[in-house]
Amino acid sequence: FSTTSDAAVVFAKQLGQRLKAQLQVVHCWVPFASDPTSMDDHIIWGEAEEHYKTQLTAFLNQHDLPAKAGILRAGFPGEVIVELSRREDTLLLIMGTLRAYGAFEKLIGSVATYVCRHTAAPVLLIPPEVHFNDHFKKVLVAGETDAISEENLQQTLSFLLPLGAQIAFTNIDAITKADAMQVSKDTLQRITQGQSGDLSVAVAHITSTSTEEGLNQYCTANDIDLLVLLLHKHPWWERLFKQTLKPEKVAIELHRPILMMPLSK
Numbered sequence: 001f002s003t004t005s006d007a008a009v010v011f012a013k014q015l016g017q018r019l020k021a022q023l024q025v026v027h028c029w030v031p032f033a034s035d036p037t038s039m040d041d042h043i044i045w046g047e048a049e050e051h052y053k054t055q056l057t058a059f060l061n062q063h064d065l066p067a068k069a070g071i072l073r074a075g076f077p078g079e080v081i082v083e084l085s086r087r088e089d090t091l092l093l094i095m096g097t098l099r100a101y102g103a104f105e106k107l108i109g110s111v112a113t114y115v116c117r118h119t120a121a122p123v124l125l126i127p128p129e130v131h132f133n134d135h136f137k138k139v140l141v142a143g144e145t146d147a148i149s150e151e152n153l154q155q156t157l158s159f160l161l162p163l164g165a166q167i168a169f170t171n172i173d174a175i176t177k178a179d180a181m182q183v184s185k186d187t188l189q190r191i192t193q194g195q196s197g198d199l200s201v202a203v204a205h206i207t208s209t210s211t212e213e214g215l216n217q218y219c220t221a222n223d224i225d226l227l228v229l230l231l232h233k234h235p236w237w238e239r240l241f242k243q244t245l246k247p248e249k250v251a252i253e254l255h256r257p258i259l260m261m262p263l264s265k
Contacts, residue, residue: 001055001059003096003128004097004126006062007096007126007129007130007132008096008126009059009063010131010132011094011124011257013063015092015124018162018163019092021091024069024088025065025069025070026073026080026081027056027059027071028073028074028075028081029048029052029073030075030077031048031074049072049074052072057070077111078111078118081095081111081119082118086119090119092121092123093119093122093123093124094123094126095112095115095124095125095126097112119262122159122259122261123260124260125257125260127256129255130255135164135225136165137165137225138168138223138226139160139163139166139167139224139228140168140169140170140204140218140222140224140227140228141153141160141169141170141228142171142215142229142230143172143229143230144230145173145180145181147230148169148171150187150191152230152263153183153187153188153191157195159261161195161199165225165226166200166201168202168224170182170203170204170206170218174205174206175207175215176209178207182203182205185203188201204222206218215227224256226256226258226259227258227259228258228259228261229258229259230261231263
C-alpha cells in the first residue's frame with residue numbers, strides 16, 4: 001500500500017456513503033513461478049500470502065474498516081481488479097494514481113491504464129497530494145462529439161446527481177475546432193427535465209490551441225473539483241495524453257480527481 005492508496009480509500013469511504021454503496025478494498029500480490037510438486041514452494045507461497053494478508057489487515061485497521069471489506073487476491077493487479085468488477089457488479093472503481101511524466105502509462109500508472117481500458121465500470125483516479133474536501137462542488141463533464149449523445153449525457157448526469165454538484169458539459173472537439181458541435185442548452189433542458197432539487201447545469205465554452213491545455217485552464221479558472229471524461233472503447237484518450245505530452249508543455253496535470261466514464265454506445 002502507498003500514500004495514493006490512503007488517498008483513494010478516503011475518497012471511497014466518503015463517496016460510498018453518498019452513493020449508498022458497499023466499500024471493498026482489493027489487495028493484489030503478484031505470485032512467483034513455482035513448482036506445484038515442491039513442498040518448499042508451497043511453504044514460500046503460504047508465507048507470502050500470509051505476509052500480504054497482514055498488510056491488508058493493517059490497512060483496514062488504519063482506516064477503520066471491517067475485515068470483511070478486504071479482498072486478497074494473487075494475480076496481476078489489473079486483471080484481478082477487472083475480473084472482480086465484472087463479478088461483483090461494481091458501481092465505481094477508485095484507484096490511486098502515480099505521478100510521472102512521459103507515456104500515458106507512467107502518467108496514471110500501468111494498472112490504472114489497464115483497468116480503464118478493460119472494465120465496464122466507471123473509474124475514479126485519485127492523484128497524489130489530493131485530499132477529499134467533503135464535497136464535489138463543481139464538475140466538468142467533457143466528451144468527444146460521438147460520446148456526447150443525449151443518452152450518454154443522461155447516464156452521466158444520473159450517476160453524478162448524488163454528489164449535489166454544479167455540472168458543466170463540453171465537447172472536447174470544440175476546444176480546438178470552431179466548427180465542432182457543442183452541447184446545446186436544449187439538450188441539457190431535456191436531460192434535466194423531471195429532476196428534483198436544486199440542479200445546476202451549464203455549457204462550458206472552452207477554446208484553446210490544445211485540448212489538454214484548454215481543459216486544464218478551465219478547471220483551474222473555475223475551481224473544478226472533478227473532471228469527468230466520457231470515452232468509448234477506443235484509444236482517443238490515450239492519444240490525447242500520449243501525442244501531445246511534452247516536458248515544456250505539461251498536459252492535464254492530475255491536481256484533481258478524474259472520473260473515466262466508459263460508454264457502450
